[in-house]
Amino acid sequence: MRAPPATTRWCGMGFFQVINHGVLKSLLEEAIDGSRRFFEQETEARKGFYTRDFAKRVIYNSNMGLYNSVAADWRDSLFCFMGPEPPQPKELPEACR
Numbered sequence: 001m002r003a004p005p006a007t008t009r010w011c012g013m014g015f016f017q018v019i020n021h022g023v024l025k026s027l028l029e030e031a032i033d034g035s036r037r038f039f040e041q042e043t044e045a046r047k048g049f050y051t052r053d054f055a056k057r058v059i060y061n062s063n064m065g066l067y068n069s070v071a072a073d074w075r076d077s078l079f080c081f082m083g084p085e086p087p088q089p090k091e092l093p094e095a096c097r
Helices: 025-040 043-047
Strands: 058-062 076-080
Touching: 025 076
Parallel strands: none
Antiparallel strands: 058 076
16 A cells, blocks of 8 residues: 555644554554653653654654754654664653553
8 A cells, every 4th residue: 555645755744644544543542641651751761762863763852853943843752763673662761661
């Protein structure tokens, strides 16, 4: 199955919803809950994942566009790159396991 154009290029704003993807609702809810648990932790607990190195598989970042955007983007983000090989469980934040 081929991905539609919206999934293959990123414009840096907005969002879209993918439907009929076959991922269980309970799994999606647990992913959201894990993200929430991560961001509700104290700064010290999140700090070990903070990086601007996109070669890493798990990245916690703030102000991602700070050096290349005309406007500051004041938000925290957590990225977990799951392919082509998923990270080992020990590489993920404990709150997200």
